[in-house]
Amino acid sequence: LAMAPDPTVNQARDEAEQARLDAARATMTDADIVAITEQMRALQALQQTPDTPAQLALLPSLQLSDLDPHIKTVPSDEQTVDGTPVLYHDLFTNGIVYLDLVFDMHVLPQELLPYAVFFAKAMTKLGTTTEDYVKLSRRIDSKTGGVYATDYTLARHDSDRSEALFLVRGKSTVEQAPALFAILRDILLTTDLDQQARFRQ
Incomplete structure (x- = not known):
């Protein structure tokens, strides 16, 4: 059994994705496009806004002292x-x-x-x-x-x-x-x- 890469697979995927996007675009009104654009800009702004110290403090963190320095062995x-x-x-x-x-x-x-x-x-x-x-x-x-x-x-x-x-x-x-x-x-x-x-x- 021999398996060989398909050099056209990425192109086929890209074309299928573009066809899907074109079909979705054809069903949209101008108002739909404006709404999606606004949502995209709002998401980009949210992603680019640094977290506040209070938000960062909510993230769990580990100290070296939290880790067991001894290797656990499995009883056999x-x-x-x-x-x-x-x-x-x-x-x-x-x-x-x-x-x-x-x-x-x-x-x-x-x-x-x-x-x-x-x-x-x-x-x-x-x-x-x-x-x-x-x-x-x-x-x-x-x-x-x-x-x-x-x-x-x-x-x-x-x-x-x-x-x-x-x-x-x-x-x-x-x-x-x-x-x-x-x-x-x-x-x-x-x-x-x-x-x-x-x-x-």
Whole structure:
């Protein structure tokens, strides 16, 4: 897949905008134009008028003493479940479960890496082998606070090696956590990749 810039896109946008303005101008009376001109001048005067000290005093400001000089660390408890490392962060989230499933994309052939972004979108836009897109979308909306997938790359601070990751993320209330896990299982294992027409959309 190769993407190339369109050298005419800016010109097309400018022409469309000019056509829109010309159409709007054609519907205006002389009185409308005078009113718009006066409003523009009033706005320019307002924007160019400096704020008074009283107005500036209303703006919030921070002092250096307001900042915590200590770096906050996220508590992490590393466990292993069926041979897979699991990180648990014991943080107050007001009853919300945040779950990230992280997959190392270095195992993929290099020629497949550019397609990760399309696969990420497909996971929640195609439906599964047992649910079409509409049913899956309604299920996600009713049971969770959102589910999505994305590819992610970053540089490691401890080596010259980069990380290429595929993330599947979701959140829900504690009570709906089993439903969240079930949805993630379904989109990971049963996404209907045969929906070619839907994929092209």
